Amino acid sequence: xxxxxxxxxxxxxxxxxxxxxxxxxxxxxxxxxxxxxxxxxxxxxxxxxxxxxxxxxxxxxxxxxxxxxxxxxxxxxxxxxxxxxxxxxxxxxxxxxxxxxxxxxxxxxxxxxxxxxxxxxxxxxxxxxxxx
Numbered sequence: 001x002x003x004x005x006x007x008x009x010x011x012x013x014x015x016x017x018x019x020x021x022x023x024x025x026x027x028x029x030x031x032x033x034x035x036x037x038x039x040x041x042x043x044x045x046x047x048x049x050x051x052x053x054x055x056x057x058x059x060x061x062x063x064x065x066x067x068x069x070x071x072x073x074x075x076x077x078x079x080x081x082x083x084x085x086x087x088x089x090x091x092x093x094x095x096x097x098x099x100x101x102x103x104x105x106x107x108x109x110x111x112x113x114x115x116x117x118x119x120x121x122x123x124x125x126x127x128x129x130x131x132x
Contacts, residue, residue: 034073034125038064042076050081058088066094066110069103074110075119084110 038061045053053060062082065073074094078084084094092100098107
């Protein structure tokens with residue numbers, strides 16, 4: 001089965017904005033909203049597998065998580081089969097996006113070994129998206 005990530009993941013599309021939360025102890029990037037459509041795609045990945053997904057412009061959720069300094073999601077997507085060295089159609093890899101956007105926590109995850117166990121998604125990330 002092949003599934004297609006809709007155009008909202010394209011590098012040329014506007015990226016989801018991050019929520020500012022000055023009173024939180026969490027780093028700002030941890031409070032980023034996961035768009036509802038991305039949660040749907042994450043569920044599809046769980047059902048059909050990363051390698052059965054078709055990504056618009058080859059810009060994957062791993063590229064998006066790297067760009068937005070979301071290390072927990074980077075770990076999750078790598079565990080699911082995302083490759084930090086695979087470029088999108090512009091030639092940029094998730095590692096490139098992390099470097100360009102100074103996403104240091106995501107970069108550290110991308111340069112580490114693929115997780116052995118399924119990483120969980122922090123409640124704060126899901127709460128910001130309205131999922132919990």
